[in-house]
Amino acid sequence: MKDLDSDKATIPSHKITLDQIKQFDFERILNDDPALKTLCLLGKIPDKDGSLKQPAIFNLEKRAFNAKLNDPHTTELLANLSNLTITGANDIYHWSTGWLGESRPADIKVSIISPCTDVHIKKHSKQKTHLVRETPELYNKVTLPFIQSFPASRTQWVRNILNGVSEQEDVVYTSPAPLGFTLLPDAKWDRKTLATLYLTMISKEPIPSLRSLRAQHLPLLREMRVSAEREIRAKWPDVERGTLRFFIHYQPSYYHFHVHVTHVSYNGALGMSVERAHLLDNVISLLEIDGDIFDKMTLTYALGEMHGLWKPMKEHGGWEDPSLQDE
Secondary structure, three states, X not given: OOOHHHOOOOOOOOOXXXXXXXXXXXXXXXXXXXXXXXXXXXXXXXXXXXXXXXXXXXXXXXXXXXXXXXXXXXXXXXXXXXXXXXXXXXXXXXXXXXXXXXXXXXXXXXXXXXXXXXXXXXHHOOOOEEEEEEXXXXXXXXXXXXXXOOOHHHHHHHHHXXXXXXXXXXXXXXXXXXXXXXXXXXXXXXXXXXXXXXXXXXXXXXXXOHHHOOHHHHHHHHHHHHHHHHHHHHHOOOXXXXXXXXXXXXXXXXXXXXEEEEEOOOOOOHHHOOOOEEEXXXXXXXXHXXXXXXXXXXXXXXXXXXXXXXXXXXXXXXXXXXXXXXX
């Protein structure tokens, strides 16, 4: 991966307008998760000139209630119910559906990727998932070439953030060199509900992933851990000490090192599952024990069948447990 400062940042594309969104042509459902109350749709919307339809992914998510004491949206919640329909009852238990009224806050969050690529479509599609065992040998033979195959343009949007070109109004904190990183809200957060708080720290140093971490990165990791908690609690005083979860994805969504920060009460994101998330505190502790440990470990993680790594990993036996091969 190139040095960030050597890449000329590009100007981000225009913001999608409401008129473009209203002209969405539905093609198919990519994913529907009733438990998380999310829906992912694939279709097309017109470009900024209206002359060409471009592929687009729409992620729809029901927002949390964000109830607060003495807030009229909370205290008058049931009073505003309309179109109430009783759907069932048993002894003291009753079920119904209803509409909270037009004065309520927005109750759905929409994330849009346009123009989207085939990689985006595969990532957001429902698919079978398997656990794979990535040995150091498999990392060097399969995963590292996969990472190196991506063009620099794949993470241009990351460099736009780090170089001050885009999303600067959202930046919470940028640390000074040499331990440089930028902290900003993740797109998955509605920026209001503290119980679902979600931010991301992006390293300025071009570290590809968890596998690349060594003892020399301990000062950066410790600085990220300490500074992020300080800055988040300063900006959102209701966040109590010890209520932030710091973790690293492997495999990550993009190969430029970043750390996720969520409220400890937030359990709605699939990326926090044990087969993908590594707690930052544990990563720091492991590197303190052995500074080259991620060059030696076998890492077990989940891969969807549409992930670009799944086919080569399967061909090289990465999904098999060596201890069971003789059974």
